[in-house]
Amino acid sequence: MVRTMLRTIMESAGDISVAGEASDGDEAVRLARDLRPDVVLMDIRMPRADGLTATQRLGALDRPPKVVVLTTFDLDEYVRTALLHGAVGFLLKDAPAADMLTAVRSAASGDAMLSPKVTRRLLHHFTDTDVRRRRTEAENRLRVLTGKEREVLVAVGGGLSNTDIAASLYMSESTVKTHVSRILTKLALTNRVQAAILAHRAGLLD
Template structure:
């Protein structure tokens, strides 16, 4: 059972998220918090697997709370949930250690999938956020720099097998392991193994970095 802590300053949002989470047989809500300070205290006491974290809250915002949580011993996985799809929030949330970023208009299925992905150590972004992130942060506009980055990325990807390149391309599209498995006709365990090997071979720490490298190499064009 995946243990979830919900953090949002609006009680109606918390109630809706609780209903969505508890409709899934493998998810359980262990607590709710209305601000970042309370989220940190409750996470330390309740030991959730995943924290659904709002960004804009009183006293302590979700970005600050995320940074505090990921620095703690045995930290939970944080999925940032917001109505604001602004690039700076995405970038800051990922830099602070969030493993997922979803808009509040995401479907119930997308939300539960994000929690499951986070619990298994995957980074999950909505496809809309993934596209914006790659456009904004994948590289400079200068053509010379872009060409240099592209050539370097292609060179780095030479260590990958053909199947690993296929997995990287799917990963770059924002797919979770289960979706990668379904699209490439393999088991989820095999997809997860491929992702781990790709990150290790390319000396990357997370899936978002892998997506950006795939973008530089032209795999997502």
């Protein structure tokens, strides 16, 4: 039922094609190896190999797909483990269809997306321990950024897409992508989620 619902949502978008479906983690990895999809929507609780294990195995492929974890569970250990294994998005199954489509598109374009509820819990975990030390460390790391890059980082930390950032800061979307890429490189980060966490640690969104 869930897969049917997801297929219906994905196929309603003209720019997304469903390459295949899997009933468990083992099948997901096997199909991904054969079909080479750009994005995989991964459930967490499945028979044989669960979604977290499958996500880790997908990351070891020669051309790993972008993984968006989709689940009814928003427990922190799932979020942290999924991100550790390379997931670039984390959505709850009760997310609106538009958010699911946005998550797939964002993953395909190299962005990351977390549901707002999950993001709040994740950021709280990363910022509630030894706050003062973490904030000082984060502030020091951000000194390498230009003023415009800091503005873009604040927008990323606020969960804005590249399109929304471009509109709010009056710049082209390609310029935003360039700034985001430079931010990640300068800060030695791999994705926007890590950038958002660092922005919160530094107090940029206080």
